[in-house]
Amino acid sequence: MNKNVGVVIVSHSVDVARGAADMVRQMVGDEVPLAWCGGDPAGGLGTSVEAIMVAIEKAWSDQGVVVLVDLGGAETNSEMAVEMLPENKRAKVVVCNAPIVEGSVMAATEASGGASLDEVRHTAEDLYAR
Amino acid sequence: MSESETLSKEIGSVWLAHSAGLHARPAIQLTKMAKRFQAEVWVGVSEDGPWVNSKSIARVMGMKVPSKTTLYFSAEGDDAQNAIRALIKLVENDFTSVADGGE
Numbered sequence: 001m002n003k004n005v006g007v008v009i010v011s012h013s014v015d016v017a018r019g020a021a022d023m024v025r026q027m028v029g030d031e032v033p034l035a036w037c038g039g040d041p042a043g044g045l046g047t048s049v050e051a052i053m054v055a056i057e058k059a060w061s062d063q064g065v066v067v068l069v070d071l072g073g074a075e076t077n078s079e080m081a082v083e084m085l086p087e088n089k090r091a092k093v094v095v096c097n098a099p100i101v102e103g104s105v106m107a108a109t110e111a112s113g114g115a116s117l118d119e120v121r122h123t124a125e126d127l128y129a130r
Numbered sequence: 131m132s133e134s135e136t137l138s139k140e141i142g143s144v145w146l147a148h149s150a151g152l153h154a155r156p157a158i159q160l161t162k163m164a165k166r167f168q169a170e171v172w173v174g175v176s177e178d179g180p181w182v183n184s185k186s187i188a189r190v191m192g193m194k195v196p197s198k199t200t201l202y203f204s205a206e207g208d209d210a211q212n213a214i215r216a217l218i219k220l221v222e223n224d225f226t227s228v229a230d231g232g233e
Contacts, residue, residue, distance in 0.1 A: 027154060027155050027158050028158055029162075105154070105158070106187050106188060109158050109161055109162065109187040112165075113165030113166070113185070114165075123186075
Protein backbone atom coordinates (compact mmCIF):
# COMPACT_ATOMS: atom_id res chain seq x y z
CA MET A 1 0.00 0.00 0.00
CA ASN A 2 2.86 2.34 0.78
CA LYS A 3 4.14 2.48 -2.77
CA ASN A 4 1.43 4.93 -3.83
CA VAL A 5 0.95 8.55 -2.82
CA GLY A 6 -1.79 8.99 -0.21
CA VAL A 7 -4.84 11.26 -0.44
CA VAL A 8 -6.39 13.26 2.41
CA ILE A 9 -9.74 15.02 2.03
CA VAL A 10 -10.50 17.97 4.31
CA SER A 11 -13.93 19.60 4.16
CA HIS A 12 -15.90 21.86 6.47
CA SER A 13 -18.67 19.30 6.13
CA VAL A 14 -18.24 15.74 7.35
CA ASP A 15 -20.77 14.67 4.71
CA VAL A 16 -18.82 16.25 1.87
CA ALA A 17 -15.56 14.70 3.10
CA ARG A 18 -17.11 11.26 3.50
CA GLY A 19 -18.92 11.53 0.15
CA ALA A 20 -15.78 12.54 -1.72
CA ALA A 21 -13.94 9.62 -0.11
CA ASP A 22 -16.76 7.28 -1.17
CA MET A 23 -16.35 8.47 -4.75
CA VAL A 24 -12.62 7.77 -4.64
CA ARG A 25 -13.10 4.27 -3.24
CA GLN A 26 -15.88 3.34 -5.65
CA MET A 27 -14.52 4.95 -8.79
CA VAL A 28 -10.80 4.44 -8.37
CA GLY A 29 -10.41 1.57 -5.91
CA ASP A 30 -8.39 0.84 -2.81
CA GLU A 31 -4.79 0.97 -4.10
CA VAL A 32 -4.34 4.43 -2.64
CA PRO A 33 -4.05 5.26 1.07
CA LEU A 34 -7.04 7.49 1.80
CA ALA A 35 -8.33 9.40 4.82
CA TRP A 36 -10.81 12.20 5.31
CA CYS A 37 -12.01 14.55 8.01
CA GLY A 38 -14.59 17.30 8.32
CA GLY A 39 -16.71 19.23 10.74
CA ASP A 40 -15.82 20.66 14.14
CA PRO A 41 -15.76 18.55 17.32
CA ALA A 42 -19.21 19.87 18.31
CA GLY A 43 -20.76 18.43 15.17
CA GLY A 44 -21.08 21.66 13.21
CA LEU A 45 -19.27 22.87 10.13
CA GLY A 46 -15.55 23.46 10.45
CA THR A 47 -12.13 21.89 10.33
CA SER A 48 -9.69 20.87 13.02
CA VAL A 49 -5.90 20.92 12.83
CA GLU A 50 -5.73 17.88 15.08
CA ALA A 51 -8.15 15.86 12.94
CA ILE A 52 -6.22 16.81 9.80
CA MET A 53 -2.98 15.61 11.39
CA VAL A 54 -4.62 12.30 12.29
CA ALA A 55 -5.90 11.95 8.72
CA ILE A 56 -2.46 12.64 7.27
CA GLU A 57 -0.94 9.94 9.51
CA LYS A 58 -3.69 7.53 8.50
CA ALA A 59 -3.11 8.07 4.78
CA TRP A 60 0.66 8.22 5.20
CA SER A 61 2.87 6.95 2.42
CA ASP A 62 6.62 7.34 2.08
CA GLN A 63 5.89 8.58 -1.44
CA GLY A 64 4.00 11.51 0.07
CA VAL A 65 0.47 12.70 0.70
CA VAL A 66 -1.71 15.19 -1.17
CA VAL A 67 -4.37 17.11 0.77
CA LEU A 68 -7.54 18.24 -0.99
CA VAL A 69 -9.45 21.01 0.76
CA ASP A 70 -12.58 23.08 0.26
CA LEU A 71 -12.75 26.64 1.59
CA GLY A 72 -10.56 29.06 3.58
CA GLY A 73 -10.14 27.44 6.98
CA ALA A 74 -9.72 23.99 5.50
CA GLU A 75 -6.71 25.28 3.61
CA THR A 76 -5.13 27.31 6.43
CA ASN A 77 -5.73 24.55 8.99
CA SER A 78 -4.27 21.98 6.60
CA GLU A 79 -1.19 24.14 6.13
CA MET A 80 -0.93 24.45 9.91
CA ALA A 81 -1.26 20.68 10.29
CA VAL A 82 1.57 20.20 7.80
CA GLU A 83 3.73 22.68 9.74
CA MET A 84 3.20 20.67 12.92
CA LEU A 85 4.33 17.39 11.37
CA PRO A 86 7.80 16.06 12.15
CA GLU A 87 10.35 17.73 9.92
CA ASN A 88 11.13 14.61 7.90
CA LYS A 89 7.46 14.29 6.89
CA ARG A 90 6.69 17.93 6.21
CA ALA A 91 8.23 18.10 2.74
CA LYS A 92 6.22 15.08 1.63
CA VAL A 93 2.80 16.64 2.19
CA VAL A 94 1.27 19.14 -0.23
CA VAL A 95 -2.03 21.00 -0.05
CA CYS A 96 -3.46 21.11 -3.57
CA ASN A 97 -5.08 24.08 -5.23
CA ALA A 98 -7.89 22.04 -6.76
CA PRO A 99 -11.62 21.40 -6.42
CA ILE A 100 -12.10 19.00 -3.52
CA VAL A 101 -14.30 16.31 -5.10
CA GLU A 102 -12.93 16.23 -8.64
CA GLY A 103 -9.40 16.81 -7.40
CA SER A 104 -9.63 13.89 -4.98
CA VAL A 105 -10.78 11.49 -7.69
CA MET A 106 -8.21 12.72 -10.21
CA ALA A 107 -5.37 12.65 -7.69
CA ALA A 108 -6.26 9.14 -6.58
CA THR A 109 -6.46 7.94 -10.18
CA GLU A 110 -3.00 9.30 -10.87
CA ALA A 111 -1.65 7.97 -7.56
CA SER A 112 -3.04 4.48 -8.20
CA GLY A 113 -0.55 4.02 -11.04
CA GLY A 114 2.43 4.76 -8.79
CA ALA A 115 2.93 8.38 -9.89
CA SER A 116 5.19 10.72 -7.90
CA LEU A 117 3.91 13.32 -5.43
CA ASP A 118 4.52 16.08 -8.00
CA GLU A 119 2.67 14.22 -10.74
CA VAL A 120 -0.30 13.54 -8.48
CA ARG A 121 -0.45 17.17 -7.41
CA HIS A 122 -0.29 18.42 -11.00
CA THR A 123 -3.02 16.04 -12.09
CA ALA A 124 -5.36 17.49 -9.47
CA GLU A 125 -4.33 21.10 -10.07
CA ASP A 126 -4.40 20.94 -13.87
CA LEU A 127 -7.95 19.67 -13.92
CA TYR A 128 -9.40 22.84 -15.37
CA ALA A 129 -6.25 24.01 -17.14
CA ARG A 130 -6.78 21.94 -20.26
CA MET B 131 16.81 3.88 -34.55
CA SER B 132 13.80 5.88 -35.65
CA GLU B 133 12.87 3.26 -38.23
CA SER B 134 12.87 0.45 -35.70
CA GLU B 135 10.76 2.55 -33.36
CA THR B 136 7.99 2.80 -35.90
CA LEU B 137 7.88 -0.99 -36.08
CA SER B 138 6.76 -1.20 -32.48
CA LYS B 139 3.76 1.05 -33.03
CA GLU B 140 0.49 -0.79 -32.59
CA ILE B 141 -3.04 0.24 -33.42
CA GLY B 142 -6.36 -1.28 -32.39
CA SER B 143 -10.00 -0.37 -32.18
CA VAL B 144 -13.05 -1.42 -30.20
CA TRP B 145 -16.75 -0.61 -30.16
CA LEU B 146 -17.73 1.36 -27.06
CA ALA B 147 -21.12 0.01 -26.02
CA HIS B 148 -21.10 1.17 -22.38
CA SER B 149 -24.42 2.98 -21.94
CA ALA B 150 -22.94 6.09 -20.36
CA GLY B 151 -20.10 6.38 -22.85
CA LEU B 152 -16.62 7.18 -21.60
CA HIS B 153 -17.85 8.90 -18.46
CA ALA B 154 -16.06 9.24 -15.13
CA ARG B 155 -15.82 5.65 -13.98
CA PRO B 156 -15.01 4.09 -17.38
CA ALA B 157 -12.47 6.84 -18.07
CA ILE B 158 -10.76 6.14 -14.73
CA GLN B 159 -10.64 2.40 -15.42
CA LEU B 160 -9.21 3.02 -18.89
CA THR B 161 -6.54 5.35 -17.53
CA LYS B 162 -5.60 2.93 -14.76
CA MET B 163 -5.22 0.11 -17.26
CA ALA B 164 -3.08 2.21 -19.61
CA LYS B 165 -0.79 3.14 -16.73
CA ARG B 166 0.12 -0.51 -16.21
CA PHE B 167 2.17 -0.44 -19.39
CA GLN B 168 5.50 1.15 -20.17
CA ALA B 169 4.42 1.97 -23.71
CA GLU B 170 3.05 5.34 -24.69
CA VAL B 171 -0.64 4.79 -25.28
CA TRP B 172 -3.03 7.14 -27.01
CA VAL B 173 -6.78 7.02 -27.50
CA GLY B 174 -8.99 8.67 -30.10
CA VAL B 175 -12.33 8.40 -31.84
CA SER B 176 -10.84 8.31 -35.34
CA GLU B 177 -7.94 6.33 -36.70
CA ASP B 178 -6.56 9.59 -38.03
CA GLY B 179 -6.54 11.16 -34.59
CA PRO B 180 -6.46 13.53 -32.85
CA TRP B 181 -4.84 11.33 -30.23
CA VAL B 182 -5.08 11.86 -26.50
CA ASN B 183 -2.65 10.53 -23.90
CA SER B 184 -4.63 7.65 -22.39
CA LYS B 185 -2.66 7.87 -19.14
CA SER B 186 -3.98 11.39 -18.46
CA ILE B 187 -7.29 11.08 -16.64
CA ALA B 188 -8.21 14.72 -17.19
CA ARG B 189 -7.67 14.41 -20.96
CA VAL B 190 -9.47 11.10 -21.32
CA MET B 191 -12.46 12.36 -19.37
CA GLY B 192 -12.30 15.60 -21.32
CA MET B 193 -12.92 13.70 -24.56
CA LYS B 194 -16.55 13.16 -23.46
CA VAL B 195 -16.88 10.18 -25.76
CA PRO B 196 -20.55 9.16 -26.08
CA SER B 197 -21.81 5.58 -26.14
CA LYS B 198 -21.87 3.69 -29.45
CA THR B 199 -18.58 5.07 -30.68
CA THR B 200 -15.54 3.26 -32.02
CA LEU B 201 -12.52 3.87 -29.80
CA TYR B 202 -9.07 3.70 -31.39
CA PHE B 203 -5.91 2.95 -29.49
CA SER B 204 -2.38 3.60 -30.59
CA ALA B 205 0.65 2.49 -28.62
CA GLU B 206 4.38 2.67 -29.00
CA GLY B 207 6.93 0.79 -26.93
CA ASP B 208 8.01 -2.68 -25.91
CA ASP B 209 4.67 -3.76 -24.44
CA ALA B 210 2.55 -1.79 -26.94
CA GLN B 211 0.79 -4.87 -28.25
CA ASN B 212 -0.15 -6.06 -24.76
CA ALA B 213 -1.38 -2.59 -23.87
CA ILE B 214 -3.70 -2.48 -26.87
CA ARG B 215 -5.01 -5.96 -26.14
CA ALA B 216 -5.67 -5.17 -22.49
CA LEU B 217 -7.46 -1.93 -23.29
CA ILE B 218 -9.66 -3.53 -25.93
CA LYS B 219 -10.54 -6.32 -23.51
CA LEU B 220 -11.38 -3.78 -20.80
CA VAL B 221 -13.82 -1.97 -23.09
CA GLU B 222 -15.32 -5.26 -24.33
CA ASN B 223 -15.83 -6.33 -20.71
CA ASP B 224 -17.75 -3.12 -20.06
CA PHE B 225 -14.98 -1.80 -17.79
CA THR B 226 -15.52 -4.48 -15.16
CA SER B 227 -13.29 -7.08 -13.52
CA VAL B 228 -10.08 -5.14 -13.83
CA ALA B 229 -9.08 -5.80 -10.23
CA ASP B 230 -7.74 -9.27 -10.99
CA GLY B 231 -4.63 -8.08 -12.78
CA GLY B 232 -3.69 -7.99 -16.41
CA GLU B 233 -3.66 -11.70 -17.13
